[in-house]
Amino acid sequence: MKRILFVASECVPFLKTGGLADVVGSLPKYFPKEYFDVRVVMPKYSGIREEFKNQMQFITNFYMDLNWRQQYVGVFKLEHNGITFYFIDNEEHFSGDKPYAGMPWDLEKFAFFSKASLSILPVIGFRPDIIHCHDWQTGLVPVYLHERFQGSEFYRGIKSVMTIHNLKFQGVWDIKTIKSITGLSDYYFTPDKLEFKKDANYLKGGLVYADAITTVSRTYAEEIKTPFYGEGLDGLMRARTNDLRGIVNGIDYDEYNPETDEFIYKHYNAKTFRKEKSKNKTGLQQDLGLDVDPKTMMIGIVSRLTDQKGFDLIAYMMEEMCQDGIQLVVLGTGDPKYENMFRHYAWKYDKKVSANIYYSEAMSHKIYAAADAFLMPSLFEPCGLSQLMSLRYGTVPIVRETGGLKDTVQPYNEYEGTGTGFSFANYNAHEMLGTIRYAERIYYDRKREWNKIVDRGMAQDYSWASSAKQYEELYNWLA
Ligand code: ADP
Ligand code: GLC
Numbered sequence: 473m474k475r476i477l478f479v480a481s482e483c484v485p486f487l488k489t490g491g492l493a494d495v496v497g498s499l500p501k502y503f504p505k506e507y508f509d510v511r512v513v514m515p516k517y518s519g520i521r522e523e524f525k526n527q528m529q530f531i532t533n534f535y536m537d538l539n540w541r542q543q544y545v546g547v548f549k550l551e552h553n554g555i556t557f558y559f560i561d562n563e564e565h566f567s568g569d570k571p572y573a574g575m576p577w578d579l580e581k582f583a584f585f586s587k588a589s590l591s592i593l594p595v596i597g598f599r600p601d602i603i604h605c606h607d608w609q610t611g612l613v614p615v616y617l618h619e620r621f622q623g624s625e626f627y628r629g630i631k632s633v634m635t636i637h638n639l640k641f642q643g644v645w646d647i648k649t650i651k652s653i654t655g656l657s658d659y660y661f662t663p664d665k666l667e668f669k670k671d672a673n674y675l676k677g678g679l680v681y682a683d684a685i686t687t688v689s690r691t692y693a694e695e696i697k698t699p700f701y702g703e704g705l706d707g708l709m710r711a712r713t714n715d716l717r718g719i720v721n722g723i724d725y726d727e728y729n730p731e732t733d734e735f736i737y738k739h740y741n742a743k744t745f746r747k748e749k750s751k752n753k754t755g756l757q758q759d760l761g762l763d764v765d766p767k768t769m770m771i772g773i774v775s776r777l778t779d780q781k782g783f784d785l786i787a788y789m790m791e792e793m794c795q796d797g798i799q800l801v802v803l804g805t806g807d808p809k810y811e812n813m814f815r816h817y818a819w820k821y822d823k824k825v826s827a828n829i830y831y832s833e834a835m836s837h838k839i840y841a842a843a844d845a846f847l848m849p850s851l852f853e854p855c856g857l858s859q860l861m862s863l864r865y866g867t868v869p870i871v872r873e874t875g876g877l878k879d880t881v882q883p884y885n886e887y888e889g890t891g892t893g894f895s896f897a898n899y900n901a902h903e904m905l906g907t908i909r910y911a912e913r914i915y916y917d918r919k920r921e922w923n924k925i926v927d928r929g930m931a932q933d934y935s936w937a938s939s940a941k942q943y944e945e946l947y948n949w950l951a
Contacts, residue, residue, distance in 0.1 A: 473506075473507060473508070473509055474507060474508050474509070474601050474602070474947055474948070474951055475508075475509045475511075475598065475599065475600045475601050475602075476503075476508060476509070476510045476511070476600055476601065476602050476603075476604055476947060477510075477511055477512070477513060477589075477593075477598065477600035477602070477603045477604065478496055478499075478500060478510065478511070478512040478513070478604050478606065479512075479513050479514075479585075479586070479589045479603060479604070479605050479606065479610045479613055480492065480493075480496040480512065480513075480514055480605075480606040480607070480609070480610060481514065481515065481571060481572075481582065481585070481606070481607065481609035481610065482496065482514065482571055483496040483497045483512055483514045483557070484496075484497030484498065485497060485524070485552070486514065486517075486520045486521075486524055486557070486559075487514070487517050487519055487520055487571055489570075489571060489572070489776075490776060491637065491721070491855065491856070491857040491858075492606060492607060492637045492638075494721075494723065494724070494857055495606075495637070495688070495721055495857075496512060496514075496606055497512075497724075498722070498723065498724035498727070498936060499722075499936055499939075499940060499943070500512060500555045501553060501554065501555060501724075501936075502722075502935075502936035502937065502940035503940055503943075503944065504944075505554070507944075508944070508947070510555065511555065511556040511557070511558065511598060511600075512555065512556070512557045512558070513557070513558040513559070513560065513589045513592070514557065514558075514559060514560070515559065515560050515562075515565070515566045515571070515581075515585055516528075516546070516548055516559035516560055516561040516562075516566055517566045517567075517568075517571055518563075518566060518567045518568065518569070519568070519569045519570065519571065520559075524550065524552075527550055528548040528549065528550045528559060529548060529549045529550065530546070530547075530548055531547040531548060531549050531558075531595075531596060532546075532547050532595050532596075533545060533546040533547065533561075534591075534595065536584075536587060536588055536591050537655075538580075538583065538584055538587060538653075538654075538655060539652060539653065539654065539655030540652070540655075543562060543564075543584060544561075544562050544563075544564075545560060545561070545562060545588045545591060545592065546560070546561030546562065547559070547560065547561070547592050547595065547596060548561060549596075558592065558596065560585060560588045560589065560592065562584065562588075565580070565581045565584050565585070566581070575643075575645065576645055576649065578609070578643070579643060579645055579649070579650065579653055579674075580653045582608075582609040582610070582612070582643065582674070583612055583653050583654045583674075585609065585610070586609075586610055586611070586612040586613045586616060587612070587616050587620075589603075589610070589613060590603075590613065590616055590617060590620075590621055590627070593626070593627075594626050599626060599630070600630060601630065601631065601947075601950075601951040602630070602631045602632065602633060602947055602950055602951055603617065603630060603631070603632045603633070604632075604633045604635065605632060605633065605634050605635065605678055605682065606635050606637060607635070607636070607637045607638065607641065607675070608641050608642050608643040608674045608675035608678070609643070609674075610634075610678065611634070611642075611643060611673075611674035611675040611676070611677050611678030611679070612654060612674055612677055612678065613632060613678065614632040614634060614677070614678050614680075614681035614682045614683075615656065615660065615666070615677040615678065615680075615681050617630060617632055617681070618681045619656060619657075619660070631683045631684075631950045631951060632678075632681065632682045632683055632684075633682055633683065633684045633685070633686060633946065633947075633950070634675075634678040634679055634682035634684075634685050634686075635685075635686045635687065635688070636675075636679075636685065636686070636687040636688070636692075636696070636854065637687075637688055637854055637855075638780075638854050639675075639687075639696050639701070639702070639703045639705060639854070640703055640780065640852075641675070642668070642673050642674065642675040642676065642703065642705070643673065643674030643675055644668060644671050644672070644673045644674075645671060645672060646671055646672070647661050647667065647670070647671060647672045650666070650671075650672035650674075651672070660677070664680070665677065665680055666680075668704065668705075669704065675705075676705060676708065679705065679708055679709075679712065680708070682715075683715070683950055684715050684716075684717075684946060684950055685712055685715050685716045685717075686716070686717050686718070686719050686943075686946065687716070687717075687718050687719075687854060688718070688719065688720065688721045688854045688855035688876060689718050689719075689720045689721070689854060689855045689875050689876035689878075689879045689880075690718035690720065690879055691718070691874070691875050691876065691878045691879050692718060692852075692853070692854045692855065692875040692876060693716055693717060693718030694718070695852070695874070695875060696709045697709045697710045697713065701852055717942075717946070719939050719942045719943060719946075720855060720876060720879055720880065720934075720939055721855040721857060721860070721876065721934075721939065722860070722934050722935050722936035722937070722938075722939045722940070723857055723860045723861055723864065723934055723935070723936075724935075724936075725864070725935040725936075728837075728840070728861050728864050728865070729864070730745075730749075730841055730864070730865050730866070733837055733841065735833070735834040735837035735838055736752055736837055736838055736841040736842075737751055737752045737755030737756070737838070737841070737842075738751035738752050738755070738841075740752075740841075740866070741930075742866070742927065742930040742931065745866045745923075745926060745930070746923055749841070749865075749866055750766040751766075752838065752841040752842040753766060753770050753842045753843070753844070754766050755838075755842070756770075756801065756838050756839070756842040757770075757799070757842075759838075760801065760826040760828075761822065761823075761826070762799050762801075762823055762824065762826055763799070763823045763824070768797065768798065768799055769797070769798045769799070769844050769845065769912060769915045769916065770798070770799045770800075770801060770842060770843045770844050770845075771798055771799070771800050771801070771843060771844070771845045771846070771847050771870070771908070772801050772802075772803075772839040772840065772842065772843030772845070772846050772847070772862075772867065773786075773800070773801070773802045773803065773804065773839075773846070773847050773848075774802075774803045774804065774836045774839050774840070774846075774858055775803075775804045775806075775848070775858065776804060776805070776806045777804045777805060777806030777807050777810035777811055777814075778806045778807055778810075779807070779851060780850060780851055780852060780853070781848065781849075781850050781851070781853075782848070782849035782850045782851055782872060782899070782904075783807070783810045783813075784901075785849050785899070785900075785901040785904045786847070786849065786904075787809075787810065787813050788901040789901050789902075789904060789905045790813065790817055791817075792905060793905070793908065794817060794820075794821045794824060794825065796908075796909070796912060797912070797916070798824070798912060799824050799825070799826075800817075800824065800825045800826070801825075801826045801828070801839055801842070801843060802814050802818075802825075802826065802827050802828060802829075803828045803830075803832065803835050803836055803839055804828075804829070805829055805830060805831055811827075811829045814827035814829065815827050815829065836861075840858075840861050840862055840864075840865040840867055841865050841867075843862075843867045844867065844868065844915060844922075845867060845868045845869070845870050845894075845911055845915070846858065846859065846862035846867045846868070846869050846870065847870050847908070848869060848870070848871045848872075848877060849870070849871065849872045849896075849899075849904045850871070850872055850874055850875070850877060851872075851874070851899055852874055852875055853871075853872075853874050853875035853876055853877045854875050854876060855875065855876030855879075855880075856871075856875065856876045856877050856880070859871055859876075859877055859880060859881055859893070860880060860934040862929075863880070863881075863892060863893075863929040863930065863932050863934065864930070864934070866926045866929060866930050867929075868892070868893050868894065868911065868922070868925055868926060868929060869881045869892070869893035869894070869929075870893060870894045870895070870907060870908055870911055871893060871894075871895050872895065872896055872897070872899065872904070873895045873896065873897050877895070878895070880932075880934065881893040881895055882928075883895045884914070884925055886914070886921065889921075889924065890928070891925060891928065892925060892928045892929040892932060893925070893929065894907050894908075894910060894911045895907065
């Protein structure tokens, strides 16, 4: 039996801002229980729903030294869907309704969380063989494991894995501040360790000290070895190329299932979508005040509204797109310039464009089910889950060929009758528009062909089945 501990800053169903939470909350369920005991530790944010907080069981509390002061660590536990979750409690760090407060506030919060995640282990009686860390917030875990904990019998030999969900975010600040927050000695602040362009970098620490590194698609694993995608760490990625692998994400096929989804208007499956799927579209059109017409092509967007996701291309082409016979339904929050851009077009073309500038699980499911196509022209995309959810709901992805989008969406080829979506190569607004218009032509003029694209998309399997096996191999190889 191998014991694995996931350490992450967010996790469904407790708290989510993006795909990281989906991955951390769903992947642990897919390991065979006879061979793997996978548990998860995350912060006990005050934003976690009461319903879950009430179910948590208090385990213990103690004080932990974080450089110059003693800090309170409470430990709670909850079994959910057969998985054990631990929650680290500290009101100073984890109150507030959002998990992230931005820099520099998050630096101490996640130094605390990382160190606490290691400190609780002897107390909770769980000695993992492998600690699996996710993103920069947990970058200090392998560092602390090396620094403080290798001295003791309990921690000796514990291996660590660092998974990069997004290399853009690294946790970088000046060395003096980070030294004082983390209590790490001068030894750690050299260019071969945490130092990064004269500053200190949490994620880099994790990437240097982890025994293995993964990221969430094969293409992204290659891309981050180049300066364009490497965010200043491409040299390190090349240096650790033998320890770096890309394992594509899956999604939770129980949560995202058009046959059983409680949020959508009408259930359907791969056999019935031709008749039933458009009832989701008309239902949503009605609710959002759009023209109600099952024949109008609806393009959906569910996303953080940030530069990463290609919204400058969309902003550039928005007026033109609104001249076409399509509807655009957006759900997302983020950069005010994109929020306002969509609000503007929803005001100007109120029967065609719907801007839903908020976060809603229920609305996201409605859009995945209702839309005919899903637009995701990302500048970079480590994996992307939205296109996988779209495929699952028979909604045809229109994507840029980068990272996980390239690995999971096969471009339509009208001559060979292959492909599950539409894609373009260059980060260029005209290329994007050309691809959207090509999709429109197939949708309107060759509906049978379109439906075959949907058939092929719905036949794909992006559940965790095959990717969880690749993590198993990695764990077995390490421990
Ligand atoms: P990222 O993690 O970079 O944001 P992913 O495609 O991996 O991108 O995952 C995004 C996840 O967040 C998906 O589950 C998507 O449905 C969800 N999501 C994004 N924005 C919203 C929103 N405003 N409301 C509900 N869900 C959202
Ligand atoms: C990050 C990436 C996204 C990926 C998700 C889960 O948020 O931006 O591409 O799907 O992590 O791994």
